[in-house]
Amino acid sequence: MTLKEKIIHETLRQFSTKGFLSTSITDILEAVGTSKGGFYNHFESKEALFFHVMDKARSIWRDRNLAGLDQIEDPVDKIKQLLNNFYKRYLKDSENFPGGCVFITLMVELIDQRPHLANDINKGWVGFKGFIQRHLEAGKATGKLRSDVNPEAVTEILFTGILGASVNYSVEKSDDSLEKTVNSLIDYLENLKP
Amino acid sequence: MTLKEKIIHETLRQFSTKGFLSTSITDILEAVGTSKGGFYNHFESKEALFFHVMDKARSIWRDRNLAGLDQIEDPVDKIKQLLNNFYKRYLKDSENFPGGCVFITLMVELIDQRPHLANDINKGWVGFKGFIQRHLEAGKATGKLRSDVNPEAVTEILFTGILGASVNYSVEKSDDSLEKTVNSLIDYLENLKP
């Protein structure tokens, strides 16, 4: 790993526990064993680092959550697989996210203090929400969901359920509780099938 | 309002948008028009202020969310009423919580940085979760819920749903989206009746 990659990796870890504002550049430099000179040679500011870290975080998110989805045809089962990936592969990744989902930590902190940074996270959330809703609508159209199902309402339940489960996991750090919650969401989705 | 009350009120507002660490005492003093001397005459430290603010926040929480519950007998309908209170009376209270639910903002920030402060919030969360679960169990015992309902799993869905809805409301500040989400949860609960 190059120094630049090391800085991004370590920053991602610290962002997930302390957020953006409370993570000091000095802390990062000590953790990776370099100095201000080494840092500002690769990043022009703390905010520039933020965007690099977000790129890496998004990359990890896709890698973990979308694993195996392309081999599933049923759009509803795709969402089911995503829910499973979410708690089995993604949220438990304490190597990259020791403090839980970094997007939650950063969003809650930045939404009212650094809106232009929060917007960068929100784009991903809007895309994710749309991803769920499109698949549910496709599922309904192809008869994989009951005709009385409201895809938008189900999307709200699943999306906020995932948000809440992430917050709860940051707090409790309990794999059991996380598994129960997500399995409850999966059962909920399962019961919407014809 | 005394100066002490003014400080607590203003701090609650700022905590809900900026959290504990990013809210500076100087900012609070400017907002209420006093000085360091006026502050440290009433509070011995920033952390002491935190606990006073939490007491006030909990008081507001109970006032808003438990309104009218004592006039309802059916334990399931009590939870239904609580969900309605939550989004109609509590979360929209931008006078006290301009940045959304203060407990969420503080918990996400403090859980890994000030665990002893986060514990104070977590007590309330544990109590709230237990409150929901006890009422669902009572509802099941008295035949107000289907016999195949798992109260613990439903509690997880409702609790994390509320957490997620709070986070989402902080981000979107959309009353419509909040209403849809909570109504989805209410529908979900309604469908568990016999």
Add this chain to the structure above:
DNA sequence: CAAACCAGACCGACCGGTCTGTCTTCATGT
């Protein structure tokens, strides 16, 4: 030898907290 890489002293701004001093309040003694 030029360019990239990195170490570390340094800067102004801001943080929570302390301390001194001023002004008001009010119980007390006469």
Add this chain to the structure above:
DNA sequence: ACATGAAGACAGACCGGTCGGTCTGGTTTG
């Protein structure tokens, strides 16, 4: 009724420490 003094309430200068960022200079690399 009035003087008095202790205590509470508040203003604001000040302190050590930390923040993000700059700058100089030495070292490595192509």
